Amino acid sequence: MQTIVFIEANKSGSSREAIKAAERLGFFTVLLTKKQHFIDQRIEFPDVHQMILVELFVYDKLKENIIKLQKQGKQIKCILSFVDPFVHEASALSEEFCSSGISAGPILKMENKVLTRELLKDLSSSPHYAIYTPDDSLENFIHKQKSYLPLIVKSPVSAGSRDVLLANDKKQLKLAIQKLLNNNNQILVEEYLTGPQYLIEVLVRNGKVHIIAIIEQEITFTQRFIVTGYGLLAEIDQSLYDKILEAVSSILKAFQMNNGACHLEMRLVQGSWKLVEINPRIAGGAMNRIIEVGYGINLVEETIQLMLGNKPNLTKKHSKYVYAHYLTVDATGKLIEVTGKNRSSQYPGVEEVYIKPRKGTILGPPLSMGDRCGYILASSDVKEEAKRIAKEAASEVRFILDPIQKYGEINHDYYSKNLIPFNSMW
Known part of the structure; x- marks a missing residue:
């Protein structure tokens, strides 16, 4: 069998x-x-x-x-x-x-953000970073890093935006390090990168890098960095593609990945591609569906073929723009009901409406990607249209919450509309 x-x-x-x-x-x-x-x-x-x-x-x-x-x-x-x-x-x-034929070595390094930064430190795609350990003087460490503020503070094994904190000043930097030290022996401090962010899905077979998809990300910042929008590019400027391929290939060459799957999050900073992070798997959530709707490629199936030693079929069956708009709430409470799903799904161009939480689930503002409440997936031959459809369809969905006591205060927002516009930090 x-x-x-x-x-x-x-x-x-x-x-x-x-x-x-x-x-x-x-x-x-x-x-x-x-x-x-x-x-x-x-x-x-x-x-x-x-x-x-x-x-x-x-x-x-x-x-x-x-x-x-x-x-x-x-x-x-x-x-x-x-x-x-x-x-x-x-x-x-x-x-x-x-x-x-899959090697575990590169994957181990990708899973650990400190090992990743150390491996890639000589590449142009590597931003400034520093590593703090409990043996170091915290005051001296902060003094050395103050000229680089604002900074991002991370756990080496954080995933889905968990344990990723923004420090704008020395006080915030100290508090962030102290907070993450409770569960970590090392703390990674990185340059705060500004510029558009992209997610790049990749398969590597016999050392050849195959870029499967390039996705623009929309990021919302409240207490954490949460990706609330993914826009698959149906058409990619050749110059943009070539520069991404060059940066990605140099990174994967450093990892010595010969066969495998990964996705990279990168920012275009003043014309230079900088690596935010890399993970040795397809992105979670709606990513496989985004690529399947946009290109007709089931990436998890082709990844399995690769892992079995077979040649994956990466030929696009079609090409259209896809936008996945993620749903969040801005209040805390117990979920009573979700309304508007059927109306949302009837919008022309909507491919899928997915609602994650069940009745009785405690919801609140997202502290990780896993706290997002679902998504609306829309497609179009026009980039801006796919995004417009997804967001308009999302406006139909409401999470009706029973307020609960949290941190000693009562939340009186009974009717919390998903994705009440946050101010993006970008």
């Missing part, structure tokens, strides 16, 4: 679509998860043929389960993860049990 093992998944988004793609390709699918509620809601995962509850951070436990699967007669063709921070674990297990 040819089997693909997945280490962790989300209920929706790229990681779940990868499991569905594996089933569609005819493989027996196994999910190793630490989420008890997945086991409790087993009926909601018909695409997962076998689900096993396991402690994912214990490598030997994962190995034990792989060996058990083999003893059951399952031929493990590939071990994958599309979820932070398990991509490296999956690649290491795949190296040990499969013959996929």
